[in-house]
Ligand SMILES: NC(=O)C1=CN([C@@H]2O[C@H](COP(=O)(O)OP(=O)(O)OC[C@H]3O[C@@H](n4cnc5c(N)ncnc54)[C@H](O)[C@@H]3O)[C@@H](O)[C@H]2O)C=CC1
């Protein structure tokens with residue numbers, strides 16, 4: 001293993017933005033399934049020799065990717081994905097725990113559109129890990145335009161990052177139906193309450209939802225057409241089929257599968273998640289106007 005070396009795995013929008021950010025201070029490598037014309041692009045084998053890895057592949061692909069490619073040799077890992085595995089209802093930290101010890105793993109959260117990070121615009125992120133030592137190590141790699149905070153509330157950050165994608169779809173639907181800013185603010189605020197309730201069930205801290213990982217990322221994503229999930233919502237409001245929406249999008253929208261995961265987990269554990277449930281039903285074909293009526297019922 002090459003000491004103090006760092007690589008990003010996954011050269012999608014977020015992987016490339018993180019690679020740009022990390023390259024400000026030192027040499028940083030990047031790899032992907034298909035070769036890309038990016039400085040310091042290396043093959044997967046070379047990337048996996050680095051001591052520090054940032055993994056930015058879609059949540060639903062992580063288990064298969066780890067099984068197929070990953071052998072633990074002491075690497076320290078920062079997970080950049082935001083989602084819950086739909087097939088199992090498992091959180092990403094549970095999946096990674098099968099391959100990497102907890103002290104070697106952290107999760108990035110907070111408001112961070114890749115398109116802004118890759119321009120070097122300022123932002124604040126949270127690095128969530130059981131290990132403060134790991135936070136300090138990774139934090140030192142980040143450039144001055146990104147302020148990093150530490151939190152040990154891994155599950156809170158994970159729930160917040162995954163849930164806000166579903167709420168961004170809901171908010172896009174609200175915008176697409178022209179329901180007005182009052183409705184949208186109500187939806188986002190109730191969404192925040194809902195995601196905190198869901199997270200609390202799994203042991204998250206309330207403060208996580210009031211900070212960058214929760215409110216910060218939710219307000220960003222649920223208010224902007226820069227969000228892929230928000231754009232999925234706009235498409236659904238105009239009665240487009242999900243396959244057509246995804247074809248136009250051409251990138252991952254984690255909220256789609258995460259809505260399924262939340263729906264199933266909320267039924268299993270009897271957690272009240274009305275907004276996420278309506279998003280899942282709309283994705284399955286329910287008319288968004290019927291969902292609105294159901295959400296407004298006393
Ligand atoms: N784009 C953004 O602003 C942000 C994205 N994220 C999260 O980062 C994750 C990745 O998102 P993006 O890079 O934006 O998506 P993207 O759609 O731009 O790229 C996804 C990347 O994952 C790779 N990939 C897909 N399946 C794979 C597999 N089976 N094995 C290996 N690589 C695979 C693709 O080749 C592609 O390079 C998502 O969980 C997203 O929620 C988090 C914060 C910001």
Ligand SMILES: O=C(CO)COP(=O)(O)O
Nearest residue numbers: 110111112113227228229
């Ligand atoms: O997580 C994000 C910003 O923090 C990106 O959101 P989208 O995946 O909806 O574009």
